[in-house]
Amino acid sequence: MRKLIFMMMLVSALGVSAVSRITSPSGELLLNVDIDADGSLCYSLDYKGSSLVKESRLGLVSDEADFTHGFKIAGTDTLSVDRTWKPIWGEYETVRDNFRELAVILKAEKPDREMTVRFRLFDDGLGFRYEFPAQRGSSNYLTVRDEKTEFNFTGDHTLFCIPGDYDTDEYLWSETSFSGLPDALGRYRRHSEAQRTGGNTIQTPMLIKTGAPVYVNIHEAALKGYPAMLLDVDTDRHAMKTHLVPDKLGVRAYLHLPFESPWRTLIVSDDARDILASQLVLNLNEPCKIEDTSWIKPMKFIGVWWEMFTGKKKTWAYSDEYLAKPGVTDYASLKSNGRHPANTANVMRYIDFAARNGIDGVLVEGWNEGWEDWASYRKNRQFLFDKPYPDFDVDSLRDYAAAKGVKLIMHHETAANAADYELQLDRAFKFMKDNNYDAVKTGYVGAIIPRSEHHGSQWMVDHVRHVIERAADYEIMVDSHEAPRPTGLCRTYPNWLAQESARGGEFESMGGNPPSHTCILPFTRLKGGPMDYTPGLFETRLSYYDEGKNDQAGTTLARQLALYLTMPSPMQMACDLPENYERFPDAFQFIKDVPVDWADSRYIEAEPNRYITVARRDKESDDWYVGAITDESPRTAVIDMSFLPKGKKYEATIYEDAPGAHWKDNPQAYRIRKVKVDNKTRLKQPLAAGGGAAIRIKKLH
Numbered sequence: 124m125r126k127l128i129f130m131m132m133l134v135s136a137l138g139v140s141a142v143s144r145i146t147s148p149s150g151e152l153l154l155n156v157d158i159d160a161d162g163s164l165c166y167s168l169d170y171k172g173s174s175l176v177k178e179s180r181l182g183l184v185s186d187e188a189d190f191t192h193g194f195k196i197a198g199t200d201t202l203s204v205d206r207t208w209k210p211i212w213g214e215y216e217t218v219r220d221n222f223r224e225l226a227v228i229l230k231a232e233k234p235d236r237e238m239t240v241r242f243r244l245f246d247d248g249l250g251f252r253y254e255f256p257a258q259r260g261s262s263n264y265l266t267v268r269d270e271k272t273e274f275n276f277t278g279d280h281t282l283f284c285i286p287g288d289y290d291t292d293e294y295l296w297s298e299t300s301f302s303g304l305p306d307a308l309g310r311y312r313r314h315s316e317a318q319r320t321g322g323n324t325i326q327t328p329m330l331i332k333t334g335a336p337v338y339v340n341i342h343e344a345a346l347k348g349y350p351a352m353l354l355d356v357d358t359d360r361h362a363m364k365t366h367l368v369p370d371k372l373g374v375r376a377y378l379h380l381p382f383e384s385p386w387r388t389l390i391v392s393d394d395a396r397d398i399l400a401s402q403l404v405l406n407l408n409e410p411c412k413i414e415d416t417s418w419i420k421p422m423k424f425i426g427v428w429w430e431m432f433t434g435k436k437k438t439w440a441y442s443d444e445y446l447a448k449p450g451v452t453d454y455a456s457l458k459s460n461g462r463h464p465a466n467t468a469n470v471m472r473y474i475d476f477a478a479r480n481g482i483d484g485v486l487v488e489g490w491n492e493g494w495e496d497w498a499s500y501r502k503n504r505q506f507l508f509d510k511p512y513p514d515f516d517v518d519s520l521r522d523y524a525a526a527k528g529v530k531l532i533m534h535h536e537t538a539a540n541a542a543d544y545e546l547q548l549d550r551a552f553k554f555m556k557d558n559n560y561d562a563v564k565t566g567y568v569g570a571i572i573p574r575s576e577h578h579g580s581q582w583m584v585d586h587v588r589h590v591i592e593r594a595a596d597y598e599i600m601v602d603s604h605e606a607p608r609p610t611g612l613c614r615t616y617p618n619w620l621a622q623e624s625a626r627g628g629e630f631e632s633m634g635g636n637p638p639s640h641t642c643i644l645p646f647t648r649l650k651g652g653p654m655d656y657t658p659g660l661f662e663t664r665l666s667y668y669d670e671g672k673n674d675q676a677g678t679t680l681a682r683q684l685a686l687y688l689t690m691p692s693p694m695q696m697a698c699d700l701p702e703n704y705e706r707f708p709d710a711f712q713f714i715k716d717v718p719v720d721w722a723d724s725r726y727i728e729a730e731p732n733r734y735i736t737v738a739r740r741d742k743e744s745d746d747w748y749v750g751a752i753t754d755e756s757p758r759t760a761v762i763d764m765s766f767l768p769k770g771k772k773y774e775a776t777i778y779e780d781a782p783g784a785h786w787k788d789n790p791q792a793y794r795i796r797k798v799k800v801d802n803k804t805r806l807k808q809p810l811a812a813g814g815g816a817a818i819r820i821k822k823l824h
Contacts, residue, residue, distance in 0.1 A: 143225055143227060145242070147246045149246045151170060152169070152170055155167045159178075161192045162192045168249060170393075176276060180271055184270075184271065185266055185268060186268060187265050193231040194229040194236075197230040197237075199227050200226040201224060205220075206220050207220065208410065212620075214721050215402070215724060216721075221246065225244070227239065227240050235259045237258060238253060238255055239253075240253055243386075247391065248388065250344060251386065256381050257380050264380075271365070273363065275360065275363075276331065276333075278334065279300050280301060280331050282300060282301065282330070284299070285329075286308050286311050287354070288326065292624050293625065294626055296639075298732050304323050305323060324366050325354050327354060328608070330643070337392070338391070338393070338646075338731070339389055339390065340650050343610050344385060344610050345611060347588055350376055350584060352367060368577050370580050370582065371575045376581045388404055396726035396727070396728070405613075409614070421693035422484050422530070423714070424482060424484035424694070425485055426696065427464040428698065429698050432632040438463060439494040441460065444458055463512070466515060467519060470520055471523055473701065474520075474524050474531075475527070482697060482715070484530040484531065485529060487532070487533075487534060488536070490515045491512065491515075492511070492512060531560055535563055535565045535566065541586045544565075545586065552593065552596075553597070555599060556599070562599065563594070563599055563602070564603075565602070567583075578606070587607060588616075595618050598618075602622070603623070604622070611652060620694040621652075621655040621692045622652060627654070628658060631663070636677045637755065638682070638754050639732050641656070641678075641690060642732050644690065645690065653691060658698065659695075659699055660683050661710065661791070662706075663790045677787075678790065679784050680790060681811075681814055681816055681817065684815070685816060687713075687750065688738075689752050691739070695719045697714050707791075718743065721739045721741065722741065723739065723766075728751075734753045736751040746819060746822070747767065747819075747820040748817070748819055749818040750816070751808060751815055751817075753812075753814060753815065755813055757810060757811050759808065759810070761808075764803075766802070767800070773820045773823060775800045775821075777797070778818070779793065780810060780814040780816070792811075
């Protein structure tokens with residue numbers, strides 16, 4: 124149902140500078156907008172009668188024109204909207220889009236400048252963006268040097284953040300404060316030269332918790348044609364300002380007017396569960412642009428990926444002879460190293476396992492030419508995307524997978540040579556379709572080519588969207604890694620099923636992720652879109668593969684099952700080796716059963732960096748699933764099952780930490796039990812340190 128109610132008329136007299144204000148539909152959020160003495164547009168935000176964001180300036184600076192001061196309000200326009208829309212996939216079958224809008228039209232003279240700032244105030248937060256029409260007295264080509272958007276807060280609040288970095292998001296999260304931020308950032312190790320921004324700069328999405336408490340997620344929506352946003356933090360003033368990722372010439376963006384910036388977003392609530400449930404970022408994106416979406420299929424998959432991350436000395440590369448034979452182009456003349464998992468026989472083994480267990484797809488990394496020298500930067504072209512290694516029989520595997528009812532998933536690692544990937548893109552996608560691949564995992568490990576660009580710069584933002592749009596032309600789904608952080612564009616392009624863009628499960632083999640890590644990601648990174656976190660790890664000790672490795676995953680086995688609920692994604696991997704799932708077949712049953720697309724979601728308990736409990740209803744049945752996780756501290760989750768229909772009886776199959784389970788000392792201790800439940804049930808569910816519980820709730824007939 125759509126209902127649009129137009130309120131008020133355009134206020135047109137040039138020079139109007141009275142305060143403009145709107146409230147959210149519930150009245151709990153109040154937005155004030157005004158012009159200060161310098162002619163700068165400012166806003167402030169109150170929540171439930173208390174100041175949350177103090178007066179904060181807005182604007183943008185370019186070489187050609189300054190859009191920060193000297194303005195007068197030429198008019199305002201307001202609008203109220205209450206409508207619903209249906210995602211192609213996601214946490215909810217229907218999403219409500221309910222907001223009040225205020226557009227403030229600004230004009231300045233000498234030189235003539237015009238800009239509109241459009242605010243949308245929802246019950247769960249605020250979004251605003253800059254809109255630049257064609258200019259009369261100034262250039263319509265802007266070389267952007269800075270954006271002056273401010274977020275000025277009212278106290279020394281708690282911050283959940285990672286350091287500002289132009290090229291990677293793969294950090295563990297800090298829980299600190301404005302005043303403690305310099306020390307917190309000082310503890311991070313630089314990933315590589317010229318990536319970290321320095322100073323008190325942090326990434327978005329990030330989370331703030333006030334003393335009240337009130338929770339605020341800061342991010343952006345609909346990022347396109349513009350660089351990604353970081354935040355410069357003034358620790359004394361408890362203030363933040365946008366920091367746009369530049370190219371290596373220091374230019375933030377090259378704009379051709381008219382232009383609309385991404386939305387700057389604040390998700391606000393005094394209930395942490397509302398932050399997780401918010402669909403504000405998706406609501407600020409455009410509706411789906413793909414007319415026929417019948418080919419977009421959420422899926423679970425397995426892959427040869429984990430073999431290369433464990434201590435079995437497997438490699439993505441086919442041959443060790445390559446580097447000893449400079450200039451070789453005929454891989455058939457090289458001897459296989461015997462440690463290359465992307466070979467025909469091994470992939471057939473994975474296909475067989477998937478077929479036996481109802482897993483939709485198999486991802487194969489390391490199948491194509493170029494892995495031997497990909498990280499050296501000695502070549503202009505690291506990879507070829509239509510040239511398999513000699514031990515990877517594309518035709519046989521295509522036919523074998525089809526006969527088994529399993530989809531093969533392509534892997535396109537570019538070694539960050541995005542420019543070359545664009546040149547090969549159509550040939551690569553045609554090769555995929557010719558061989559029955561309709562999903563691809565892309566990767567951009569390393570320093571971006573063109574060398575003047577960063578992972579979060581305007582050029583790279585445009586590149587990734589071009590890949591998604593071109594993939595849609597070929598009816599290909601995409602899971603992107605090392606791409607700019609997601610901003611809800613999966614609504615507009617639902618073939619963009621998942622992204623990495625954070626420290627994922629692969630780091631369990633590289634020092635491990637603490638249990639708290641997946642208790643903060645849903646409050647931060649996942650507010651931009653689903654993450655390919657790669658859950659499902661059953662063998663959590665790397666010494667199992669290599670006695671010389673002491674890495675330990677920060678999780679119990681039961682917690683890995685719960686992650687399929689607390690880290691929702693329409694493209695979920697079962698990351699472990701088939702033989703490890705065969706060691707624990709009763710636990711693996713949950714991975715086989717759990718859906719990846721949902722009709723409804725209810726967040727039952729939540730506190731950032733501490734714990735999450737969520738219930739979700741399957742889109743294809745009446746079954747509900749519950750996932751509960753905790754940080755390093757054990758706790759008892761209280762699962763209120765009032766979400767179940769009244770008068771109906773259900774059986775809950777509970778996959779839980781066994782007594783004595785512990786993420787470090789006893790991670791594989793789990794048990795499975797069944798109980799009868801209904802909508803009056805309040806289940807007290809123990810969770811071990813670093814542990815969790817996963818529950819399937821099935822209606823009794």
